[in-house]
Amino acid sequence: MTNQLLTTSRTLATAVRVGASSALGAALLVGCSSEAASTNCGLDQCTVTFNRGVEGNVNVIGVDARFIGANGDHVTIEVAGERLSLTVDQAAEVAGLSVSVASVTDTQVAVRIARPN
Structure with missing residues (x-):
C-alpha cells in the first residue's frame, strides 16, 4: 500500500510540474x-x-x-x-x-x- 501511495504521489507531482510548465510556455507565447x-x-x-x-x-x-x-x-x-x-x-x-x-x-x-x- 505504501509503494502504491508513493507512486501515485510521484505521478501527481510530475503532472503538476508538466501542467505548470505548459501554462508558463503558453503565457510566454501569448504575451506578445x-x-x-x-x-x-x-x-x-x-x-x-x-x-x-x-x-x-x-x-x-x-x-x-x-x-x-x-x-x-x-x-x-x-x-x-x-x-x-x-x-x-x-x-x-x-x-x-x-x-x-x-x-x-x-x-x-x-x-x-x-x-x-
Missing part, C-alpha cells in the same frame, strides 16, 4: 502585443517583422521594441528603451537579450529578439 508589426514567437525568442515606412512597436519577451527606420540595410530600432543601429546579421545585447536584424527588404524589416542560450 504589436502595432504595425507581426510576431513569430517561441519560448526563448521572437522574430518581429516590421513594415517599413511605419513606426511599429511590439512587446515581446517582456520588453518593448520599436522600429524607427531603415536606410538600405542599416536599421534603427529601440529595444527596452535603448536605441540601436544594426545591419543584417549584426547583434547587440540589450536588457540581457540578444537583438539582431534577420532581414531587410523594400517593404519589411525582420528583427530577432532572443534570450541567451
